Amino acid sequence: MSIRNPKQALYDQFATVAKALGNPQRLELIEHLAQGPRSVDALASKLSLPIANVSQHLQAMRRAGLVASERDGKFINYRLADDSVLTAFAAIRAVAVRHSAEVERVVNGWFNRKDDMEPVSREELASRMKADLVTVIDVRPGDEFALGHLPGAINLPMSEIDRWLPELQSDREIVAYCRGPWCVLSFEAVAELRKRGFKARRLEDGMPEWKAAGMTVEHVQAGRIDT
Amino acid sequence: MSIRNPKQALYDQFATVAKALGNPQRLELIEHLAQGPRSVDALASKLSLPIANVSQHLQAMRRAGLVASERDGKFINYRLADDSVLTAFAAIRAVAVRHSAEVERVVNGWFNRKDDMEPVSREELASRMKADLVTVIDVRPGDEFALGHLPGAINLPMSEIDRWLPELQSDREIVAYCRGPWCVLSFEAVAELRKRGFKARRLEDGMPEWKAAGMTVEHVQAGRIDT
DNA sequence: TTTATATTCAATAATTACATTGAATGTACG
DNA sequence: CGTACATTCAATGTAATTATTGAATATAAA
Incomplete structure (x- = not known):
């Protein structure tokens, strides 16, 4: 607790984060x-x-300045402190991806070969959406979809893929997205869809990145989401 | 060691970094x-x-993909794995700076008031250098200076500031830089110079960022550096 | 006020991280 | 070959991290 030299104090702060x-x-x-x-x-x-476990992790992150919280009735809502946290997360992912054979292995081994999984960029997707060339599916759970999703996207949680699949046009390209670039849901969805003969690809990243890029987001006002 | 679900395997990799x-x-x-x-x-x-301590830290970083090493005779030279490591470091610093009152406190308390320390941006410095309006001093140790420094910069290590100070023009603005945005050497140098009546400021970041921004770097070919 | 629910706190045990020491390995050089 | 030097390894003790459990707070609703 005693204060040493300023250099160490700074590195300590950075290391804490x-x-x-x-x-x-x-x-x-x-x-x-x-x-x-x-x-x-x-x-x-x-x-x-x-x-209790989650509570402690959240408190640890609050101490480090990653998240903040506000009380709302008997709930306490946590949120990211600011966008710099997502930037840091993305930077760490980038290091891991560049280095780690392991990351490649996980992605390739568990789902498909990498080249089959070539992701669609935000820009590409936006233009194909405008031209009405693709069906966009949001494979996150219904509650997350309700709080914001790509305009025109259909919510198709992994758990209900069987129920909804017959309704999709099989001759139209499908683009799946979920929480972020490494959220496994969209990998699984694409694999599943291809197994059933659909032409499917992944969005290169997910909802937070789309929003952060300043693109429009659609919300559900009332309840009425088929969970 | 056993492989669980792919989602966890990915988060594990990211967490390792x-x-x-x-x-x-x-x-x-x-x-x-x-x-x-x-x-x-x-x-x-x-x-x-x-x-031994340093060796172990370096090995830990190598395992995580942050650094790489090559043997050169009886020495083993470590280097950063790639630029993504610096990006990640910068992103973490950004989180710490945004959050932490502590970082501010360290910088302000140890040196001067913050507004006295307004840093010079890379672009601003480049244009003032071209117009020959500033003296640029590199306050890193001589060996680091030798391996690359801003064009026209004078090497003035903190340890020898007394010896070299008389040679500086006191009516000309001085810009000090060192290893990075939070390297304390340049803070100390600016404080010291001001105490002695010079008009001094800091470069907003340091040598690696200058180089990463694609700006020209000068090298010392032979030895001949006044350590 | 009582009851239910959401969150935090406190105490414990298991694991991992870290610094320190001295021995072991590998390379250069006489 | 033997010595010097740079690095790594192995073993040790201490500290920090993590998950788990049950008790304690705090708010809302009855």
């Missing part, structure tokens, strides 16, 4: 918070973790 | 490696740490 990012569960929490503010309870059930 | 960044000594090592490749021994003496 990196340390707060250095845990898989906390990174997953950040990915969820990037969709929008969430209560401790909501996050805990999304990640299937004990509430 | 962040964890490798989550230590003040390792961050300092990165800042030094950003100046250029270094041997374990050189780094250890720069940081005044035991060699």
Whole structure:
């Protein structure tokens, strides 16, 4: 606690931030918070973790300045402190992707070969959407879809893919997206759709990046979402 | 070690990278490696740490893909794996700066008031250099200066500031820079220079950022550096 | 006021990170 | 070959991180 030289004090601060990012569960929490503010309870059930555990992780992140929280009735809603947190997350992902054979292996091994998974860029998708050439599906759970999604996207959670698949036109290209560039849902969706003969691709990243790029987002006002 | 679901495997990889960044000594090592490749021994003496300690930190960073190394005779030179590492470091600094009252406090409390320290941007400095309006001093140690510095900069290590000060024109603005935006040397230099009546400012960041921005860098070919 | 619900706190145990020491390896050089 | 030097390895103790459990707070609703 005693103050040493200023150089060390600075590195300590920087290290504190990196340390707060250095845990898989906390990174997953950040990915969820990037969709929008969430209560401790909501996050805990999304990640299937004990509430106390999630609470402690959130507090650790708050101490490091990654998230902030406000009380709303008996809930406490956490949110990302600012966009610099997402930038940092993206930078760390970039390092991991560049280095790690492991990341490649996971993506390639679990789903398909990489070249089959060539993602669609934001710009490309936007222009094909305008020309009405693609069906865009949002494979996140209904509650996340409700809080904001790409204009014209259809919510098609992975859990209900069987129920909705017959309604999709099989001759039209499908682009799937979810929470972020490495959210597995869209990988799984594309794999599943291709297995059933659809022409499907992934958006290169997800909802938070789309929003951060200043592109329009559609909301659901009332409830009426088929969960 | 057993492979769980792909989602967790990815977050684990990302967390590994962040964890490798989550230590003040390792961050300092990165800042030094950003100046250029270094041997374990050189780094250890720069940081005044035991060699075995530095060696282990470097190995930890190598495992996470932050650095790489090549053997050169009986030395092993470590270097940053690629530019994405510096980007990640910068992103983490940005989070810390935005959040942390602590960072502000350190910088303000230790040196001067913040507004006195208004940094010069790269672009501004480049244009004033071209117009020959400023004296640029590089306050890093001589060996780092030798391996690359801003064109026309004078090497004026902190340890020798007394010896060289009389040679500086006191009516000309001085811009000091060092290893990076939070390298304390340039803060100290500016404080010292002002105390002695010079008009001094800091470059907003340091050597690696200048180089990364594609601006010209000058080298010293033979030895002949006044250490 | 009581009850239910959301969150935090406190205490514990298991694991991992870190610094330190001295020995081991690998390379250069006489 | 043997010595010097740079680096790594292995072993140790200490500290920090993490998950888990159950108790404690705080708010809302009955």
